[in-house]
Amino acid sequence: xxxxxxxxxxxxxxxxxxxxxxxxxxxxxxxxxxxxxxxxxxxxxxxxxxxxxxxxxxxxxxxxxxxxxxxxxxxxxxxxxxxxxxxxxxxxxxxxxxxxxxxxxxxxxxxxxxxxxxxxxxxxxxxxxxxxxxxxxxxxxxxxxxxxxxxxxxxxxxxxxxxxxxxxxxxxxxxxxxxxxxxxxxxxxxxxxxxxxxxxxxxxxxxxxxxxxxxxxxxxxxxxxxxxxxxxxxxxxxxxxxxxxxxxxxxxxxxxxxxxxxxxxxxxxxxxxxxxxxxxxxxxxxxxxx
Amino acid sequence: xxxxxxxxxxxxxxxxxxxxxxxxxxxxxxxxxxxxxxxxxxxxxxxxxxxxxxxxxxxxxxxxxxxxxxxxxxxxxxxxxxxxxxxxxxxxxxxxxxxxxxxxxxxxxxxxxxxxxxxxxxxxxxxxxxxxxxxxxxxxxxxxxxxxxxxxxxxxxxxxxxxxxxxxxxxxxxxxxxxxxxxxxxxxxxxxxxxxxxxxxxxxxxxxxxxxxxxxxxxxxxxxxxxxxxxxxxxxxxxxxxxxxxxxxxxxxxxxxxxxxxxxxxxxxxxxxxxxxxxxxxxxxxxxxxxxxxxxxxxxxx
Numbered sequence: 001x002x003x004x005x006x007x008x009x010x011x012x013x014x015x016x017x018x019x020x021x022x023x024x025x026x027x028x029x030x031x032x033x034x035x036x037x038x039x040x041x042x043x044x045x046x047x048x049x050x051x052x053x054x055x056x057x058x059x060x061x062x063x064x065x066x067x068x069x070x071x072x073x074x075x076x077x078x079x080x081x082x083x084x085x086x087x088x089x090x091x092x093x094x095x096x097x098x099x100x101x102x103x104x105x106x107x108x109x110x111x112x113x114x115x116x117x118x119x120x121x122x123x124x125x126x127x128x129x130x131x132x133x134x135x136x137x138x139x140x141x142x143x144x145x146x147x148x149x150x151x152x153x154x155x156x157x158x159x160x161x162x163x164x165x166x167x168x169x170x171x172x173x174x175x176x177x178x179x180x181x182x183x184x185x186x187x188x189x190x191x192x193x194x195x196x197x198x199x200x201x202x203x204x205x206x207x208x209x210x211x212x213x214x215x216x217x218x219x220x221x222x223x224x225x226x227x228x229x230x231x232x233x234x235x236x237x238x239x240x241x242x243x244x245x246x247x248x249x250x251x252x253x254x255x256x257x258x259x260x261x262x263x264x265x266x267x268x269x270x271x272x273x274x275x276x277x278x279x280x281x282x283x284x285x286x287x288x289x290x
Numbered sequence: 291x292x293x294x295x296x297x298x299x300x301x302x303x304x305x306x307x308x309x310x311x312x313x314x315x316x317x318x319x320x321x322x323x324x325x326x327x328x329x330x331x332x333x334x335x336x337x338x339x340x341x342x343x344x345x346x347x348x349x350x351x352x353x354x355x356x357x358x359x360x361x362x363x364x365x366x367x368x369x370x371x372x373x374x375x376x377x378x379x380x381x382x383x384x385x386x387x388x389x390x391x392x393x394x395x396x397x398x399x400x401x402x403x404x405x406x407x408x409x410x411x412x413x414x415x416x417x418x419x420x421x422x423x424x425x426x427x428x429x430x431x432x433x434x435x436x437x438x439x440x441x442x443x444x445x446x447x448x449x450x451x452x453x454x455x456x457x458x459x460x461x462x463x464x465x466x467x468x469x470x471x472x473x474x475x476x477x478x479x480x481x482x483x484x485x486x487x488x489x490x491x492x493x494x495x496x497x498x499x500x501x502x503x504x505x506x507x508x509x510x511x512x513x514x515x516x517x518x519x520x521x522x523x524x525x526x527x528x529x530x531x532x533x534x535x536x537x538x539x540x541x542x543x544x545x546x547x548x549x550x551x552x553x554x555x556x557x558x559x560x561x562x563x564x565x566x567x568x569x570x571x572x573x574x575x576x577x578x579x580x581x582x583x584x585x586x587x588x589x590x591x592x
Contacts, residue, residue, distance in 0.1 A: 059550060060550065060551060062550065062551025063550045063551055065551075066550070066551055066553075085553055085556075086553065089553055089554075144440075147440050147441060152526065152547045153355075153356045153547065153548060153551065154547060154548070154550050154551035159356075162358055163358070166358070167358070168358055168359060169354060169357050169358045169359055171529070172352065172354070172367075172527065172528050172529035172530075173527050173529045173537075174527055175441075175443060175525040175526060175527050175537050176525070176526035176527060176528070176539070176547065177526075178521070178522065182426070185426070186441060186443070189431065189434070189441065190434075190440045190441045191440060192440040193440065193441065
């Protein structure tokens with residue numbers, strides 16, 4: 001009996017201490033596109049600031065935003081904007097949402113290297129993913145049926161690509177993959193494949209074609225791998241990568257966010273294949289108190 | 291002296307009652323939990339049908355609750371997918387499983403059985419996410435090579451993986467059933483001049499049939515409810531499945547994909563619970579059928 005009591009006390013004590021630690025630990029959750037980048041940022045930050053604890057998990061932008069609304073995380077990574085519905089829910093829950101932009105992404109459309117198609121217009125990409133074009137020969141390629149690889153509906157990339165490129169529904173035949181990495185792997189193996197992923201996932205990837213994209217027919221084609229084209233907006237499918245927080249940041253949360261936006265944080269952003277924040281988005285960050 | 295006896299009698303009686311109560315609670319708790327889950331599913335599903343027509347839900351062929359244009363809640367493609375994957379898995383796992391069980395019970399030497407049976411049972415302990423991973427890196431590329439298709443994420447891939455997962459259940463329970471057939475049956479058959487093969491096929495398997503069917507039904511239950519593996523290995527395209535070598539999206543993977551991001555208390559949220567209810571009803575009927583079959587065979591055997 002005494003032993004049992006001892007064990008109980010010990011486990012209670014353990015629970016207490018983990019609980020105390022949890023309060024100091026920053027919980028970051030959400031976008032699969034952002035996960036490698038934010039993980040790297042957290043690692044660099046923790047190296048510079050011993051004693052700081054940051055846990056970064058994925059699950060998709062939708063999952064992260066849902067966690068922020070339910071107050072289960074400190075930062076929600078989102079590769080899309082929060083939907084009006086989510087905003088309404090957040091204010092119902094007493095969550096005062098602030099948006100921070102930490103990087104730019106050139107959303108990349110990828111194909112198998114043996115596929116002769118090396119460039120497409122936004123319109124053609126939309127038609128392919130809406131299921132209106134089903135054979136590569138219709139865009140000047142081989143006579144091969146197109147296999148689409150996209151994300152699942154909890155993905156911010158899924159929503160962004162649909163709203164910005166498709167402006168309609170995805171073909172029901174598109175494979176719904178678990179994450180950017182899975183799309184990259186699938187397209188590498190599939191000569192008929194086409195997929196879309198954050199540029200951070202294709203920067204050093206071999207065995208892939210990253211398509212050049214033009215905003216309109218007869219327009220100029222640009223590659224997301226060219227940072228100048230992404231910054232200038234010549235590459236048509238760019239998006240800000242966001243972090244949503246509750247209220248004005250203070251303490252460790254503020255320090256970490258400031259680190260992300262600092263020049264050393266932005267160096268990490270570029271190392272991970274994404275692009276630094278353009279001036280136009282800095283106002284969000286100022287508004288968030290950074 | 292008498293006091294001592296009385297005290298121990300008293301103790302025993304209380305103990306007896308406590309133990310009785312404890313087992314009664316254990317028995318009743320699973321019934322309460324089952325009813326509770328059913329009630330929860332029903333009550334959380336009902337609001338979905340204020341906006342979704344029940345007919346469209348049951349017979350609709352498009353599932354797209356996060357549509358850009360118009361939300362649609364038809365479960366037919368997912369039902370078809372679930373059945374395709376499950377039937378495929380059983381078609382692979384049942385012959386293989388019964389064959390293995392027959393080998394283990396009648397052919398293998400005791401030493402081989404002592405090693406092989408636990409090994410098969412350990413297979414059941416492999417996490418489904420690991421099996422799903424094997425589906426992506428191993429089975430998928432293999433299928434695409436063998437069938438000359440562009441990718442291996444399809445119903446057949448899911449079936450193969452689910453067969454692997456259902457196999458331990460089927461082998462283990464079938465083997466138990468075969469071992470429980472009285473020795474005299476086999477001996478009588480052999481004495482009448484039947485070969486070992488004839489004895490297994492015509493005497494032992496029929497006498498162990500109720501156990502074998504129960505094993506297959508349990509395997510089927512596992513295959514229908516499995517989520518992570520099919521989520522990873524079947525492509526998850528929501529379109530109506532056309533063939534075994536095309537992508538499918540089962541009821542379970544739809545719930546898993548969408549429940550993480552759905553806004554609470556919306557039609558979509560309730561509709562996902564309705565999917566859960568459908569799944570619950572299917573597994574309920576599978577289990578009930580297996581129970582009825584079991585009882586029938588028990589009567590015949592008697």
